[in-house]
Amino acid sequence: MPVWNTFIEGDNLDVLPQLAAEGFCADLVYLDPPYNTGHAFAYRDDLRGAAGQSRHDAWVGFMRPRLVAGRELMAESGAVFVSIDDHEVAHLRLLMDEVFGEQNFLAQVVVNLNPKGRQLGGGFATSHEYVLVYARDARSCVLDARSAETVDEADFPLVGDDGLRYRHLPLRNTNKRFNPVTSPTLHYPLYGDPGSGRVSAEPFEGGVEIVPVFGDGRPAVWRWSRPMVEQRSADLVCRPVRGRSGARVDVLQKDWLHRDARGARRKKLRTIWLAEEIGSTDTAVAELKALVGHVFETPKPTGLLRRIVATMPDDAVVLDFFAGSGTTGHAVAQLNAADGGTRQCVSVDVPAPTRLGSNAHAAGLLTVADVTRARLRAVAAACGGGLVERVVGTP
Template sequence: MADPWNTFVEGDNLDVLPRLATITGDAAPYDLVYIDPPYNTGNDFAYRDDIRGDGTTDRHQAWVAMMRPRLEAARELLAPTGAIAVSIDDNEAAHLRLLMDELYGEEQRLAQVVVNLNAKGRQLGRGFATSHEYLLVYARDARRCVLDASSSETVDERDFPLETPDGRRFRHLPLRNTNKKFNPVTARTLHFSVWGDPETGEVRTAPFGAAVEITPVFGDGTAAVWRWSRPRIDERPDDLVCRRIKGREGERVDVFQRDWLHRDETGGRRKKLTTIWLAAEVGSTDTAVAELKEIVGHVFESPKPTGLIRRLLGTMPDDARVLDFFAGSGTTGHAVALQNAADGGTRRCTSVNSAEPTRTGSNAQLAGYATVADITRARLQAVADTVGGGYQELAP
């Protein structure tokens, strides 16, 4: 029988993480760690480690001291090719970034993403209406990390206005490198002549028929270089076209690449993700509350939308092992199941959550959930029942 997509362990993550391999019976490292730790709003947080000493430690130091050993433990569980992503708000974003720089290395920071979770902005309190949080993303080793910071969802077909008779869409990109940092001095081997026939569009690296000689130049007529080498031009002549264009010095002949929307039937085009993720793309706090309400009820005030986690999952291999040790309402496990169901992946998620009591008089308590862990397990079980993939709970 295949391993279940979702595994849950109840317990304090500081105690569970060092023993996780023993608990799960699987010592393989994790490819992606995602956590949404308690935000430091000035109130006590549930993880009351013995860190306050003589009581003089301020709230930022206390929060950092709570996070440090957990992030250290997470690093030991992360694959050399893996990545960790942490959601945070303005209260601790600066302190968390410094902590992550220290523990994982500043050179391993892949991004600080702005996530627009409240499009209207929070209208209570003084100052501006805050509409965003952050997502800090670090690699275990950026040189080896398999995270692909791109997505097929951000590709706009309108950017490919041209079409072949058989329906394939493309656009023309200059074969000339438009960045003046690359020129015959800095990239000497990429400055050479090609031959093209503007009547047929054919391009070759050697003279032929009625072809004219073409050298790469910038718009002002100064020498430039090609983006492709001679061997690559010879390998992909059908992806190039020769055209007459009007430049500053009058009409000239230039070479363009046919940049396809889909190069083949199996490889969907991807586009680099920006560092601003809009609620319209990944969901909002409101949509997160609604999707949780649909599956277990209105029992959590500020869950993360599954769309946010699914965008992260889309940057990793489809068989990634995922860990969330501040599992909260179980969004990460839910997102893993939805993504597997959507693309046929075999991702597996381990969720860890403490038995933090639900707030007195809260919707969760009134619904019969004594602890936040009860919400986590209820959601993951409901996900297994409705989406599939199975569920198991392991004793800590």
């Protein structure tokens, strides 16, 4: 049984080459790098302060070698998610295009982490950040941007004899780009009895011929091929309907709520993630406080990371080399405990001093790495899965 969490203390420019030398390969990389708020970076940064550089140039120069090194550790089927705010999202998007290739861009997600909005200062009350998503190679990426959490049972109002919920969808393709000219093999007659609801690809006694038409009477096509109809005729029903050209008989599909091997239907994730779905900065602070105290001001909620990690297979190897408070490792442990997965997470953070007078410093957590380590130790005790700890470079 693999250990779920590994924590490596060290600057990521030291740690990532070491992992490469060890043959490490990540299926998923999540990064929450330092946002460019004008403060100095805690990580080793040879470019910071170079003559003539703007803050944006310095930040991009700081990020580029780390993204390049991280990319080299990713499986061809892998993906990377990077959290960022308005200060650098435009520059990060261009940098990600440079490092990963424009063709491997998957999404720019808006994340509503502060529903109340930031009330300090002037201007707008900002309530969102972003997550940029790129594939290592979009042609072979195994990321599945669907989730059972986004499915609403209320959308499936009908109940079968076996107690399973479903809804009716037209078997006719409602997209007019698909028609007898563009998809001729999908324009064929079916046979149905509107009294019993029976549908068949072959004529039967009591059945009437049904051809697909749009509401205005123009010829349409079915969404299923004839062999599919023959295989799944029990999932079809015919009913009288009324269109603009009058009454007719149509074929409907029973679209089941529970249908795949996981036992739960999955729906594509939207590109706006609400706090009510994935948590907020406030809930993230409360989660961390419950484990080790109020020792980090802006952690990410585990709900955000669970959603991200769940886009990959349940044996994924996850890498977070800006680990901060350790949310990624926490989310991995939570998912494994919930679904029996064997995900593994490697978290990396630098032993940068915590601020004098801060809650973390007062709690005896003298470096950022101490915060990460403390949380992952608490996670191992609460969720299981163990923890391996290492130090790379000069402590």
